Amino acid sequence: MxxxxxxxxxxxxxxxxxxxxxxxxxxxxxxxxxxxxxxxxxxxxxxxxxxxxxxxxxxFKINDASDKNIENNEKIEQWEIVKSPIVGTFYSSPAPDKEAFCSISQKVSKGDVLCIIEAMKLMNEIESPYDGEIIDVLVEDGSTVEYGEPLFKIRKQV
Known part of the structure; x- marks a missing residue:
């Protein structure tokens, strides 16, 4: 090896x-x-x-280009995890009586606000770094998140 x-x-x-x-x-x-x-x-x-x-x-094979396990017409799913850039409290909407910024199966564009993380009385908008679709919201509204904690799973648009 x-x-x-x-x-x-x-x-x-x-x-x-x-x-x-x-x-x-x-x-x-x-x-x-x-x-x-x-x-x-x-x-x-x-x-x-x-x-x-x-x-x-x-x-075990590593990057064997001659081994074609996937048909040309078969779609490869690519997804990314959006992680918390700071420690704070996760909020899925701008206010308790307002609708969530995003939900599962919703299409998002790069720069769309996904959530707010409150840190030291400051409301920090977390934006999508990718164009795609929300596959999963990995934290509950109002919960405390750590730096680097996964927040969302997004299926990247190919």
Whole structure:
């Protein structure tokens, strides 16, 4: 396994929802565990989120352009997570009696306001960085959010 292949594996696992990945072949052992944070504390992990298989080299391919698993007419779904840029309180609407800025299945354009995060009595509008469709709202109205916490899942417009 080359260093470039190892970097690609790490990148693929990091961008996926896989919590645990183990690989062993020809004296090479690789274990990537995203359920442990930098302080050494274990994050909550569901058994369904865990991948723990012994793979053989023939099971694993990296960027093999000759291997076409997807038909040309098959659409690849691409989505992105919008994360909180600050710590504060999440509000889905401009006021309690007003309609939410966005909802699931709603189309949004880059720059559209998705929510407000109140921090130190300041109301910060969080805008969509992408054109697309809201797949999921990941936090509840009125809840406290941390820096980097996922707020929305948006299907990017291709």
């Amino acid at each position: 080359t260093f470039e292949e190892l970097k690609e594996i790490v990148k693929l696992i990091d961008s996926s929802e896989i919590s645990l990945f183990e690989y062993e072949a020809k004296g090479i052992s690789l274990r990537l565990d995203k359920s442990i944070n930098r302080t050494g504390e274990r994050n909550r992990v569901n058994e369904e989120d865990t991948l723990n298989h012994n793979l053989s080299p023939s099971d």
